[in-house]
Amino acid sequence: MAKQKKTAITPTRDENYPEWYQQVVRAAELAENSDVRGCMVIKPWGYALWENIQRGLDKMFKDTGHVNAYFPIFIPKSYLEKEAEHVEGFAKECAVVTHHRLEQGEDGKLHPAGELEEPLIVRPTSETIIGATYAKWVESYRDLPILINQWANVVRWEMRTRLFLRTAEFLWQEGHTAHETEAEAWEETRKMLEVYKTFAEEFMAMPVLTGEKTAGERFPGAVSTLCIEAMMQDRKALQAGTSHFLGQNFAKASGIQYSNRDGGRDYAWTTSWGVSTRLIGGMIMTHGDDDGMIMPPRLAPSHVVILPIIRNEEDREAILAYCNEIAANLRKQRFHEREVEVVVDSRDINAGEKGWGWVKKGIPVRAEVGPRDMANNSVFMARRDTGEKQGIDKDAFVDGIVATLEDIQQGLLQRALAHRAENTREIDSYEEFVQFFTPENKERPEAHGGFAMSHWCDGSECEDKINDELSVTIRTVPFDRAEGGAGACICCGKPSSGRVVFAKSY
Amino acid sequence: MAKQKKTAITPTRDENYPEWYQQVVRAAELAENSDVRGCMVIKPWGYALWENIQRGLDKMFKDTGHVNAYFPIFIPKSYLEKEAEHVEGFAKECAVVTHHRLEQGEDGKLHPAGELEEPLIVRPTSETIIGATYAKWVESYRDLPILINQWANVVRWEMRTRLFLRTAEFLWQEGHTAHETEAEAWEETRKMLEVYKTFAEEFMAMPVLTGEKTAGERFPGAVSTLCIEAMMQDRKALQAGTSHFLGQNFAKASGIQYSNRDGGRDYAWTTSWGVSTRLIGGMIMTHGDDDGMIMPPRLAPSHVVILPIIRNEEDREAILAYCNEIAANLRKQRFHEREVEVVVDSRDINAGEKGWGWVKKGIPVRAEVGPRDMANNSVFMARRDTGEKQGIDKDAFVDGIVATLEDIQQGLLQRALAHRAENTREIDSYEEFVQFFTPENKERPEAHGGFAMSHWCDGSECEDKINDELSVTIRTVPFDRAEGGAGACICCGKPSSGRVVFAKSY
Numbered sequence A, B: 001m002a003k004q005k006k007t008a009i010t011p012t013r014d015e016n017y018p019e020w021y022q023q024v025v026r027a028a029e030l031a032e033n034s035d036v037r038g039c040m041v042i043k044p045w046g047y048a049l050w051e052n053i054q055r056g057l058d059k060m061f062k063d064t065g066h067v068n069a070y071f072p073i074f075i076p077k078s079y080l081e082k083e084a085e086h087v088e089g090f091a092k093e094c095a096v097v098t099h100h101r102l103e104q105g106e107d108g109k110l111h112p113a114g115e116l117e118e119p120l121i122v123r124p125t126s127e128t129i130i131g132a133t134y135a136k137w138v139e140s141y142r143d144l145p146i147l148i149n150q151w152a153n154v155v156r157w158e159m160r161t162r163l164f165l166r167t168a169e170f171l172w173q174e175g176h177t178a179h180e181t182e183a184e185a186w187e188e189t190r191k192m193l194e195v196y197k198t199f200a201e202e203f204m205a206m207p208v209l210t211g212e213k214t215a216g217e218r219f220p221g222a223v224s225t226l227c228i229e230a231m232m233q234d235r236k237a238l239q240a241g242t243s244h245f246l247g248q249n250f251a252k253a254s255g256i257q258y259s260n261r262d263g264g265r266d267y268a269w270t271t272s273w274g275v276s277t278r279l280i281g282g283m284i285m286t287h288g289d290d291d292g293m294i295m296p297p298r299l300a301p302s303h304v305v306i307l308p309i310i311r312n313e314e315d316r317e318a319i320l321a322y323c324n325e326i327a328a329n330l331r332k333q334r335f336h337e338r339e340v341e342v343v344v345d346s347r348d349i350n351a352g353e354k355g356w357g358w359v360k361k362g363i364p365v366r367a368e369v370g371p372r373d374m375a376n377n378s379v380f381m382a383r384r385d386t387g388e389k390q391g392i393d394k395d396a397f398v399d400g401i402v403a404t405l406e407d408i409q410q411g412l413l414q415r416a417l418a419h420r421a422e423n424t425r426e427i428d429s430y431e432e433f434v435q436f437f438t439p440e441n442k443e444r445p446e447a448h449g450g451f452a453m454s455h456w457c458d459g460s461e462c463e464d465k466i467n468d469e470l471s472v473t474i475r476t477v478p479f480d481r482a483e484g485g486a487g488a489c490i491c492c493g494k495p496s497s498g499r500v501v502f503a504k505s506y
């Protein structure tokens, strides 16, 4: 057996994918668990990534006519109760504030005191509190539409948590809009799904399928939930964003009523849509490799690190000046409207350790500069995505950086698209379906399965049976489902209007 | 008696300053009270202002070497208890999470269930939770300094709330740094105070005094609290930002210990510093007038509104085209690195109502365009700060916009400086001091007092006595206190090393 290539991350993806994931988050210094159950600390490198996600999305929201605002973190229990399915969906996992001070007890310790008349829920999502506000704002059709987004933290008391993918507290944005007509609200729901798809593919280099969730996977209280779904490298699906058509459900629950053009009174039509820090988990599992994170350049906190290699103290000043000059010239370039961001890492630590640190963090381009490179007017450049390394003239390096970054961005998307294509299969027999989703090693399942495009009768019994037997769910019902033609349900054989996407998921 | 000029805000500042404030917040559509006790809804126009505050400060933080990160919203009760003064300061007003789900009771209603072993506090500030994290990150002096800022929401259960000035939930930034030496930590504390001062004066056009708080006004757990203090139009002081030197107090409480350069173990020296949405309250009370808000141009969500005046339908298209062309040309200009932001408000509502709406919102420049203006190749321009109005050639308007905005920005600062100078007085007799701080109308106090620069013996008895008798506190002890010369305490006559700033305050 050939000696295995040494990797920066142990275990590798093949050896243990879930553990690989945790180790990448740690090694890339993206986040860590805090002492507060289920809550994470987002470290500077991870938070800078989130800031870039925010910047990109925020511009797209504003370009589509939305403005930002901020609503209270607390939701009175009675508000949550206004929409029956909604409270049912969130009551089981919410943080409840019951007191408003701590008081010293007879044991000398502090105890909750000042009990609230009505408990407050730390928002798991804000439909109800925002709905109550819109009810005050809306009097006439002239007050519509309301197109507002909020950047905020939310809390859902998850029992099994995993950094970025499922945490008790997470950061997100939640758009909440109210419209005069059903058609307008539907248009908004679809438009924001399209914004998410564009963002996922163009910024994150993460291809996604779009479609509608089945009734069982809908947002509690929604009429319809649209979603973007991505395939991770272990072939599981990740729900990366959702856009909900809420019909008049929340408008009725909150009393968002307006005088219509005919002088009558109507309930508004509302939507909500959100993506969260979960996107970071999606990027790790889409692009990361056995050496750690790989950042898509459009979102990378920095694009290039320059590593001065100083073997003799007398070279230090000259090499640093050479590096700083290259950095200054790189920063004059623009990559998708952002300045090319460069770190000159002159920390006085072991050069190998330093270089590997940046590999694990996933910075798109590394450039090492030693005395010989300087003498040759060159740098030794390495691409994180392909591992490709080469000595290159320094001016060519600077002049070519935007093209290099674009090539990396496109390469990552193409690689992810190819991975998804390889692992997507039309399956028409239940036997093959079972085989597709059954790992050979049941103890420690290898990467298996993928997206099975199979027929479905629209019955929740078949959906439940497949979930019970194989832990496989319908990830999305494609909008163009019918175009592929009708068929027979993979489970019960009854008529199906078209294929849907089955997969295991996060 | 002359007929009073009609104002957009009722009551005027003279008639009832606190109520005027509430009405400006409402009329400018900055924020409103929510149904959740003490929590506000920040409306789009107010939130856009906050976004500009964030953008300005964030850049200054990054330029001084800081990075952003995110820490949990919940603080275990035991963490808060680690620092005795700290918990003493915050225990009386905190939101306590005691349960993690809601369950249906026999009464059919939902009740808190799933009691937590240890209650969690919704962060009132994050020294303890961040300290616990730094304790894990820091091993050696090589890991220092840590220079991190967090943008977040915090909760302090205030009993009497006022929009922006004092709310149960508010938005803020909190910097938390850890250093190897006392001197470095002190340098950081002072540096960030200077950043706040620069921001207040250059962006907010709000002059501030800097100095140190007395022991009684210190942040709970700090060794020293530095502050910026501004004078509002009613001559009360507003504490607008604080920078705390925490010594080793929190490092000891949290165990932030490092191996020093000599191989021994030392506790780190830490600082924290913050400003909040309170700054918006400060801007309203510094610049607003009896017609509403006045936005300093560097932070205004939009700089210019163009108001097409359409009297005949047949003019509509031509006038809108003319307005849009002016808007496009304005947007090509840069005001302090921001594009000049322009709204063309073509809403089909009453022209007077529309114009006054923008006055109340405080947009720096309004430009009305009717058929005659168009025929003259001009616009009718109004400045919000001075009320000055004039017809002006459209090219001159476009070419002059940056200078106009700069003039408004500087004018607002100069006006506020003059107001502060007028109402700052050196006072050396207690009788005069009492008179200075006593309104003529005790029922409904007129604007009175201001900053009294008086001598103080450094005794908390005198401080308390003045507070009890006059509700006047020492707002800040100037750094250059001694330069003005020694004297006798205004209260007890004992020696004083120099004057300090006394005022009533928010």
Ligand SMILES: [Zn+2]
Pocket: A456, A457, A458, A459, A462, A489, A490, A491, A492, A493, A494
């Ligand atoms: Zn079926």
Ligand SMILES: [Zn+2]
Pocket: B456, B457, B458, B459, B462, B489, B490, B491, B492, B493, B494
């Ligand atoms: Zn005294």
